[in-house]
Amino acid sequence: MQTEINKVELRNLQIEDYKQLKNSMVKAYCEMDEPYWREDEIENLLNIFPEGQLVILVDDKVVGSALSLIVDYKKANSNHTYEKITGNYTFSTHDPNGEILYGIDVFIDPEFRGLRLGRRLYDARKELCEQLNLKSIIFAGRIPNYNEFADDITPKEYIEKVRLKEVYDPVLSFQLSNEFHVIKVMKNYLEGDKSSQEYAVLLEWNNIYYDKSPKLINTRKSVIRLGLVQWQMRPLANLEALFEQSEFFIDVVSGYNSDFVLFPELFIAPLMADYNHLNEADAIREISHFTEPIRKKFQEFAIAYNINIITGSMPFTEDGNLYNVGFLCKRDGTSEMYTKIHITPNEVQYWGMKGGSEIKTFDTDCGKIGIMICYDVEFPELSRLMADEGMEILFVPFLTDTQNAYTRVKLCAQARAIENECYVAIAGCVGNLPRVNNMDIQYAQAAVFTPSDFAFPSNGIKAEATPNTEMTLIADVDLDMLKKLHEQGSVRILKDRRHDLYKIKKLK
Structure with a gap:
């Protein structure tokens, strides 16, 4: 990690950032066969959905990014592969009328991990989801440490151990701590992801402010x-x-x-x-x-x-x-x-x-x-x-x-x-x-x-x-x-009740 930092900036990605973006991706995904997006792919993404592409800079150097599309809820929630959800990397699946902000990439340069920069990117994504009045954020998260346990436990058991903090996974542990919940496990999601055994965990963060049918008049006040x-x-x-x-x-x-x-x-x-x-x-x-x-x-x-x-x-x-x-x-x-x-x-x-x-x-x-x-x-x-x-x-x-x-x-x-x-x-x-x-x-x-x-x-x-x-x-x-x-909230009294031990109900 860099010892001295003068400035941290989070903003929308620009095509001029591409070289630095590529360098950071290569370091972040060093174990992958094709660790970065091509410049024409990034340019296409910016033309389609510029507000959904975020970068974080440390002293004017791109050290992380979060890339997104808007997709239909049924597509996001169904079994799919990375290739399918991105339209074979053309981003043709982007639907301005969709309900879901789908995360197609997020990474931090390993040199700058430990500064909670990933959390800033996720918080910015959540703000974007709220501003666009989208139902939720969904993406398929890798489970890079699963390879160490694959001979002994199933992906479902692995997820539970991560949830209970018996096992640490650098991706899944982070997602769960950022208020994402597991929807399902998907097989053969990302070809070549050997550390995850090509499994991915479909995760979702719900926008509590989502209004399915916004009205111009008689809108419920906050x-x-x-x-x-x-x-x-x-x-x-x-x-x-x-x-x-x-x-x-x-x-x-x-x-x-x-x-x-x-x-x-x-x-x-x-x-x-x-x-x-x-x-x-x-x-x-x-x-x-x-x-x-x-x-x-x-x-x-x-x-x-x-x-x-x-x-x-x-x-x-x-x-x-x-x-x-x-x-x-x-x-x-x-x-x-x-x-x-x-x-x-x-x-x-x-x-x-x-x-x-x-x-x-x-x-x-x-x-x-x-x-x-x-x-x-x-x-x-x-x-x-x-x-x-x-x-x-x-x-x-x-x-x-x-x-x-x-x-x-x-x-x-x-x-x-x-x-x-x-x-x-x-x-x-x-x-x-x-x-x-x-x-x-x-x-x-x-x-x-x-x-x-x-x-x-x-x-x-x-x-x-x-x-x-x-x-x-x-x-x-x-x-x-x-x-x-x-x-x-700091505590979540209504959510944390032990319904397995007690409950109250109306008698009539």
Whole structure:
């Protein structure tokens, strides 16, 4: 390896680089009978697909390269030879409308190995794959150390030993460490590759940003803006007063181009003041009559303000049973109901509430979301089931009376964000309601929590409101960062679960 390096440059290959390219190839493939591309072949490749040809230079000297074509997925995934996939070295297989970036060559001059220059070439290839909106990178990798083991083990067994790091292979070990996965083993791939016994391993790297059918309008956004309402409990003269205060917050949050607005659990509790002469159970059943008018009004707000509204929660009666429910009112005019699953001892004792029995996620124009009401966030199984269905944002409307109760919600919500690799938004009520029994005091601090990895805040908190003060909290979350976390995070919690030892599932 060169002892002193002044400059490293990665750029597209130019025909003027050919002599240096050839010299590096000869050294890299010294064991091959024909170790380099002819100049006319490189010139042809540059004419066909110039952006796919990369070189890396050290002090202005070409020391490595990555050459590629775009091909149809079926061709790339089928059994083929090197000669066939390159069109007998004419590159006639290049298809600008194909889905796959096919790697036909990558090498580093042996003198410059150990500098991770190969990794730079692969990272550049991945960026190119993303920029061109291609499905994946596929290529057939040699297994040059297999010749030493061919008498004792099959190629499949060799691959497994390399994967488990029991055996080192200079090509395959590198590919596996660069997030490529094995598709299949192919025989007679490259004629004359004696060290690999003419075997090759078909490998693939998936582009998590690939969009099969990109649209010019109504394209799903990556950055989603959340608006959380930290609601002050105050006396309300009637239902119209509730609508007026709600519309104020919706108008404000919508004015900042938010995609969602989240209201707290039981934020309509001030309406119980008119029924405070009744016992707690009868009072809350009285205001359950407002639930349907509230749903309809919030649907109107969602359309008028072009925003998805999560209505917190409110009492709901069905077949004589009392539930704690809320509605997702979408800006397309539709709505869906969600129900609190786990009921606190207080809700049972004072109100006689029952828990719901449906665990589900919701499709929106901003991705798949989950909604859990307060106490539900303290049960990790629910959100894990939602994560398995593809949930990206979890909304938690809550109502807590003391700081202790709030701490349970907050810390559990943070845990849900980390373990499910998703965002969690929480919003609660603040202030006092002296004229409503069992709703005397409230404590809250709205917040948006993130997973815990380098791309996110070090404390896992995207944004927090001022505690116990009426306000709105507006924050952006990037769904593409979640995709990258799932595949390339420091730890990959959802991928690394031991399904062979344990699993959770819905019973109905």
